[in-house]
Amino acid sequence: MKGKYVKVGKKYYSHKSVVRLIECHSDICQNPEKIIRKLAQEKLADAKDIAEAMGISWDGPPFNPKILASILGILCEKSDELTHSEDAELYPVGNGNMVIRYNPKKPKARQNFSIAHEIAHTLFPGYQDQYKARHWSGKFDPENEVEFLCDLGASEFIMPTPIFDMDVKRMGVSLKSLQELSRRYETSIEATSIRMITTSIESxxxxxxxxxxxxxxxxxxxxxxxxxxxxxxxxxxxxxxxxxxxxxxxxxxxxxxxxxxxxxxxxxxxxxxxxxxxxxxxxxxxxxxxxxxxxxxxxxxxxxxxxxxxxxxxxxxxxxx
Ligand SMILES: [Zn+2]
CATH class of the missing domain: 3.30.450.130 (irre protein)
Structure with a gap:
């Protein structure tokens, strides 16, 4: 394999943004999946403090990623003219500010996930220098390193620890609980099932x-x-x-x-x-x-x-x- 890479278990990570993420957060661990989830949890904890100070409530489920974006100072705009994605795009608008443009014609669960995914891009070091578009929705393709990690981060934003984890512990992993949780959190069946696996203590x-x-x-x-x-x-x-x-x-x-x-x-x-x-x-x-x-x-x-x-x-x- 050419260039820098990091091996975690059976997986290799070679995307320069992922290698940089691991280098910047080596105090957490070497596994970028765990790093991104931890950073998403920390971002949510910060957002809760800011929300309290502003008198905004960030309650759920379901958790609305548009409210999360506004707490974090990211503007969310409906757009029917997305140029690089059919779902959502993250743009810098000067002075370090960011805007998320999203397609309001997509189903609610997909809009939620796409907006959360764009917020997750801001967990990467140097995100302001790279404009990001979500080219596909919720594909969870482990070979597309950055997009897959942003999908994991997005899951953490709208199905947060420890609330979601307690639900899974109480209900167990099954198709029946998958359907119930997907309704409760207003998340897609696919995104919810992956989030259930990330938290399950079952084999x-x-x-x-x-x-x-x-x-x-x-x-x-x-x-x-x-x-x-x-x-x-x-x-x-x-x-x-x-x-x-x-x-x-x-x-x-x-x-x-x-x-x-x-x-x-x-x-x-x-x-x-x-x-x-x-x-x-x-x-x-x-x-x-x-x-x-x-x-x-x-x-x-x-x-x-x-x-x-x-x-x-x-x-x-x-x-x-
Ligand atoms: Zn993306």
Whole structure:
């Protein structure tokens, strides 16, 4: 790997903003996920003090990130002319002041998350020098280091410690509590499920799957398609996509690891959920390195992801009980 990087567990961080974040906060720890959550908690504690002095109430759930932004002196503006994002953008407006422009046409939970995400960008050292746009909403892509950390920071702002943690402790991790917490905190199903995993003391994991190709398959398909274009009129039928893991997020004590792009067999209950759109609860067996690993699990389709002919994205909780 070229340039500076930091290795934490199985993950490498090489983005210069993340390496700088770790260097600046080495007193907290070396893990940027823990650092960003800690900084978000500290920012919230400061905001509470300022709010009290100003006579503003910052109560919840649900927690309104627009109120948080105003307490922190960040202006929030509706905009239907966002240039770099369909959700929200953070701009410097001189004298160290920042403004968040957001798309009011998006669903409420998504607006909330996008605004909280932009506030999380201000946790990075030197954020004033870099203008930031949220290019996609709540994708929680661990490979996109800065955006993933801002998603974690955003989760902490609108599902704050220790209130959210106490709710999870009381209710446990399950699809039923996920739905209840998502309503209570006005947060998306996906963002809420990840936040539940970050605080759970149970041995569990969540993952999101979608019908897709592996990157190397995509490259190969593109090459084949271009070659076939040379033969005019040749009918080209692409091979079918598989249900693959987009990301996997475990608690620290979860002993199995499921890699990105891992495909799921058609006979697995997770696959059936993507086709029938009916939730599933029961045993789930996943073939990892030629070994069938057994879990107890729950799966639902992710709301708003139904694609004609390709099934839906699936959200799964796995438990080692
Ligand atoms: Zn961002």
């Amino acid at each position: 569990c994991a969540m993952m999101v799957l979608s019908h897709s190709y592996k990157p190397e398959e995509l490259d190969k398909l593109e090459r084949e398609k271009n070659q076939l274009k040379l033969f005019n009129g040749f009918h080209w039928e692409p091979p079918s996509k598989k249900l693959r893991v987009q990301y996997f997020f475990p608690t620290e004590n979860f002993s199995a690891y499921i890699p990105k792009y891992k495909s799921i067999e058609d006979s697995c209950p997770i696959y059936k959920v993507s086709e029938t759109r009916h939730p599933y609860q029961g045993p789930i067996s996943i073939n990892i390195s030629n070994q069938h690993i057994k879990f107890y699990g729950e799966a639902i389709i992710l709301p708003g992801t139904h694609k004609r002919g390709f099934g839906s994205n699936v959200l799964v909780f796995l438990y080692q009980r």
